[in-house]
Amino acid sequence: MKVKFVLNGVERDFEVKAGEYLLDTLRKHNILSVKKGCDASSCGVCTVLKNGKPVLSCSILTARCEGLSITTVEGEKAEVEKFYSYFGAEGADQCGFCNPATALTVIAMKRELKNPSESAIRQYMVGNLCRCSGYVAQNKAILNYLEDQS
Amino acid sequence: MKTVNKAIPSVDGLGIMLGRPAFTDDLADVSSLIVKVLRSPHAFARIKSINKEKALNLSGVEMVLTHQDFPRKPFTRAGQGYPEPSPHDKFVLDEYVRYVGDEVAAVVAKDEETAEAALALLDVEYDILEPVLNYQEAMDHKAVVHPEPEIHEMFPIGFEPKRNIAAAYGMDFGNLDDAFSESDVIIEETFTTQAQAHVMMEPHTVNARLDVQNRLIIYSSTQTPFHVRRILSQALAIPMHKIRVIKPRVGGGFGGKQAIHGELLVAWVTYKTGKPAKMVYTRKEVFESSYTRHPMTLKIKLGATKSGKLKAIDWYVLSNTGAYGEHALTVFMVAGSKVLPLYNKVDAARFHGHVVYTNHTPAGAYRGYGAIQGNFALESAVDILCEKLQIDPIVFRRKNMILEGETSPVFEIMGEGTEGTAMNMETCKLDYCLDKGLELIDWKNKYPRVPLENGKIKSVGMALAMQGSGIPYIDMGAATIKLNDDGFYNLTVGATDIGQGSDTILAQIAAETLDVPIEKVVVYSSDTDLTPFDVGAYASSTTFVSGNAVYKAARHMREMIVKEAAEILDVDTSEIVFGGDVILVKNSEATISMRDLSNRITYNEDQKQLTATSSYYGTKSPPPFMAGFIEIDIDPETGEIDIVDYVSVVDCGVPINIKLAQGQVEGGIVQGLGMAHFEVVKSSSKGQLITNDLLKYKIPTSADIPKLTTAFAKSYEDSGPYGAKSVGEIGIDTPPAALANAVYNALGVRITDLPITSEKIILALQNKKNKESH
Structure with missing residues (x-):
């Protein structure tokens, strides 16, 4: 079946199977920033922005994306570069498998929350699992980014 | 120090955050056959028969592999140096399954859906055996987990499989009885620790293809690419020179990717069919069929x-x-x-x-x-x-x-x-x-x-x-540094960055020693064809062992540059002052930039390639x-x-x-x-x-x-x-x-x-x- 949605600012047609998930469609179309980390919608590494809000692309049928706007880090290069300058400075990246998803979630948070407290930030990020960093350096980078860039 | 002991961002962090292809599955051939494993529903069983006919008749199924397809040669997946201190007690596939999740058979199909469908069509008859589930009772249990005669230890490790003992050891020093009798207070306590799962965010992932020289090219999310090459060769009887293992970016390991996982089956499929193949563990497989911490x-x-x-x-x-x-x-x-x-x-x-x-x-x-x-x-x-x-x-x-x-x-x-x-x-x-x-x-x-x-x-x-x-005396790491025209360097290391940042810190060590900014040291790691050997990322070895190798190689490169500069500037090497981007002569105006020096020896006079390779093992x-x-x-x-x-x-x-x-x-x-x-x-x-x-x-x-x-x-x-x-x-x-x-x-x-x-x-x-x- 055919589905039309805006991917990273460009309206595109996608030929998909009925039961195909957005994660698989995106990876098939060379959007490799979205990763598959689990089978139970519980790790966060497949996060994309659906009309600006972070969602798990492993749980969304591509067929239901008709008319939506889907954004990945590939479509947020300038903002990701800005965020990375804080993230890298804290040495928060480590293996990086979750980093595109983390960046997208932070960018969405910046647009959604006004001056979030540290604990509000930690709550917002709760669905983005990271096994490497211990989170504290990440949270410090997020705080610095939000303070400077909001 | 200019570069070492500083907070330098990871050399690859931004590119990875931007989603550039870096991880193993990002690099899989798009036409890869999908390899999936049928896993045991029983804790302990003998496979009486596997009827693969129905699965093979399904359109899009390339092959079904069972224990009959592999040489019966025990090995260990542990991913350690050779000979390993782990018993050789595993077969690629075996007629026994020893835990829920153990490998029964593998299907190879054109896509995920077909592979899943084929798994469901495999008809397996099991002879269910009494399992050993409580480890407190495992020793001398009437059920023996490994009764097979071919398994063995590589050197004495206390291996007694008939008693369910994989290893044993004892040591003491001093006189324990005296020491306790001279103690005023004695305490005794028993502690227990649980199995813990690694939960690296990237599941175990591997893909393979043949190159134009008919060699097996394997991309693997591994901590030990050189051990993977050796173990594949030993277990599958494929000559080692026919195998190249490339470790791309690894999405976390924590020891879980020291051992090898899907590499054996995927390598075998590509070797036999000539077609690209791949395998990505599901999260359930990561939990059930990889490893845990020892309880x-x-x-x-x-x-x-x-x-x-x-x-x-x-x-x-x-x-x-x-x-x-x-x-x-x-x-x-x-x-x-x-x-x-x-x-x-x-x-x-x-x-x-x-x-x-x-x-x-x-x-x-x-x-x-x-x-x-x-x-x-x-x-x-x-x-x-x-x-x-x-x-x-x-x-x-x-x-x-x-x-x-x-x-x-x-x-x-x-x-x-x-x-x-x-x-x-x-x-x-x-x-x-x-x-x-x-x-x-x-x-x-x-x-x-x-x-x-x-x-x-x-x-x-x-x-x-x-x-x-x-x-000490076991783990070895090596590094090669190459001087390029325009005066920058390549650093190739066998050391395996799995997210801990070893590419960055090894480049820092080289940059510090060669007195250049880190940008002038381009690092590439862990490719069995292109980089020198390293045991891999384990045992807290990288900074100390691989870092020492990089330091030695960089010192060696400096010496070679000093020698070249001395010849060009016509002075004794003792007169040369190495200044990173520029070479000076003591008490003299004479000087040559690294750019000019490298361009000269590349294009103009007395042309040559400068490379320095060093290795290190700890004493x-x-x-x-x-x-x-x-x-x-x-x-x-x-x-x-x-x-x-x-x-x-x-x-x-x-x-x-x-x-x-x-x-x-x-x-x-x-x-x-x-x-x-x-x-x-x-x-x-x-x-x-x-x-x-x-x-x-x-x-x-x-x-x-x-x-x-x-x-x-x-x-x-x-x-x-x-x-x-x-x-x-x-x-x-x-x-x-x-x-x-x-x-x-x-x-x-x-x-x-x-x-x-x-x-x-x-x-x-x-x-x-x-x-x-x-």
């Missing part, structure tokens, strides 16, 4: 004098290796060898035990590698002893712990599967770590407990720890040390624990990259807290894994960890590159004992069975109340 039972007896001198340690460990013996001996030995030396002044000590087979998911390497289990037992026991002695545990530790310039007989006696290596602690700032940690956690105002207005109790607890820096393994302190607020009604802060003060020599070293420590702390507090691999009474997804197996989230305080001791290890020791594992060791000690300090109950959950605390409080009222 252990640790019985420990300590004796001390009234004045607080620790006299004797007697220690028995029973370790559960699950269905296969990967890392069985060595993880168990590290429980002693990287814990006992903390208290080096004892008169006598004994460490002995067994590692048993059971019908569970195999245990393997996991960050800490036995030291976290051993640390929980010993550092809990020390607090128990101090309570009985009525001595402050800080005073006791100060009096008995290892100090700079000292040694322990354990270093010489215990290696990893072999004898050890005697060494003095040229750097050991444990005294500083202890003092600084007490200050940072504000111990004097919080120890042992402070009742809070909200009814909770604030308390603190602590533990000391040590680890190693590679395995000792200087341990990093740390003191870890936890502050908790605990609710005495519910047992709920709020982790308020975790203070780590670490002696890892000079941190090559301050922020990345801090990341290693903090990442370790949080994994250790997960193990200490709530992570546990659970299976049913029939051996089926219950915790097989991230909803049932919880790892710490951003909301669980409010604060970590990490500091480094000023320390310079002469044998390390720029004074560095390794830092990859040390962070994980202290949280279990520190938390157990904090809970005791708060409530007076001692939890000896990990994880320390609220439920166990409440039960212990009830037991205590019942005892007191009787």
Whole structure:
């Protein structure tokens, strides 16, 4: 079946199977920033922005994306570069498998929350699992980014 | 120093955040055949028959592989140097399945859906056998997990498979009986530690293709590309020169990717069909069919004098290796060898035990590698002893712990599967770590407990720890540095960046030595065709072992450049001053830039390629040390624990990259807290894994960890590159004992069975109340 949605600012047609998930469609179309980390919608590494809000692309049928706007880090290069300058400075990246998803979630948070407290930030990020960093350096980078860039 | 001991961002961090293809599955051939494994529903069974006809008749199915398709040659997937200290007890596929999730057969199909459908069409008849599920009863159990005659050890490791013993070991020094009889206080306690799952975010992933020279090109998410090449060659009887293993970006490992996983099947499929093939573990497979940390039972007896001198340690460990013996001996030995030396002044000590087979998911390497289990037992026991002695545990530790310039007989006696290596602690700032940690956690105002207005109790607890820096005389790393025209360098290393940042810190070491900004050192790692050898990312070896190799190679490159410059400038090499981007001559105006020098030798005169290759193996393994302190607020009604802060003060020599070293420590702390507090691999009474997804197996989230305080001791290890020791594992060791000690300090109950959950605390409080009222 055919589905039309805006991917990273460009309206595109996608030929998909009925039961195909957005994660698989995106990876098939060379959007490799979205990763598959689990089978139970519980790790966060497949996060994309659906009309600006972070969602798990492993749980969304591509067929239901008709008319939506889907954004990945590939479509947020300038903002990701800005965020990375804080993230890298804290040495928060480590293996990086979750980093595109983390960046997208932070960018969405910046647009959604006004001056979030540290604990509000930690709550917002709760669905983005990271096994490497211990989170504290990440949270410090997020705080610095939000303070400077909001 | 210009580059080392600075907080330089990772060389590849931005590109990865931008989603550029970097990880193994990003690099798979789009036409790859999909390899999927049928996994055993039984904990122990013999496969009577596999009817593959229906599956083979399904359109799009390329092949079905069973144990009959492979040479019957035992090997180990452990991913260690050769010969391995792990028994050769695994076949690519076998007619026996030994745990729920073990490999029965593999299907190969054009896509995921077809492969899944084909799995469902395989008809397997099992002869179900009685499994061994309780490791306490495994030794001499009437059911034998490995009855097959072909399996063997590579050198004596105490291997007795007929008794379900994968490995055994014992050592002692001093006179234990005398030491205990001279002790005024003796305590004995048994501790148990659970299986923990690695939960690296990237599942185990591999893909393969043939190149134009008909060679097998394997992309693998591995910590040990050179070992993967060797093991594939040995197990599949494919000549080693026909195999190239490329390690792309790895999405976390923590020991779980030291061993090999899907590589064997995928390599075989491509080798046989000539077609690209791939395999990505599902999260369920990662939980069920990779590895866990070894569960252990640790019985420990300590004796001390009234004045607080620790006299004797007697220690028995029973370790559960699950269905296969990967890392069985060595993880168990590290429980002693990287814990006992903390208290080096004892008169006598004994460490002995067994590692048993059971019908569970195999245990393997996991960050800490036995030291976290051993640390929980010993550092809990020390607090128990101090309570009985009525001595402050800080005073006791100060009096008995290892100090700079000292040694322990354990270093010489215990290696990893072999004898050890005697060494003095040229750097050991444990005294500083202890003092600084007490200050940072504000111990004097919080120890042992402070009742809070909200009814909770604030308390603190602590533990000391040590680890190693590679395995002496075994682990080897190598590096090549090439000078390019325009005056920049390539650094190729066998060392394996799995997210810990080794590419960055090795480039820093080269850049510092060659006196250039890090941008002028282009690093490429872990490709068995293109980079020199390295054992891989394990045993906290990279900074110390691979770092020393890089340092040596960079020094060698400097010497070669000085020689070239001396010829060009027509002076003696002793007159040359190496200035990184420019070469100068002492007391002279003569000079040549590196750009001109490199362009000249590339294009114009006396043309040549300058490369320097060096390798390094340690003749000792200087341990990093740390003191870890936890502050908790605990609710005495519910047992709920709020982790308020975790203070780590670490002696890892000079941190090559301050922020990345801090990341290693903090990442370790949080994994250790997960193990200490709530992570546990659970299976049913029939051996089926219950915790097989991230909803049932919880790892710490951003909301669980409010604060970590990490500091480094000023320390310079002469044998390390720029004074560095390794830092990859040390962070994980202290949280279990520190938390157990904090809970005791708060409530007076001692939890000896990990994880320390609220439920166990409440039960212990009830037991205590019942005892007191009787």
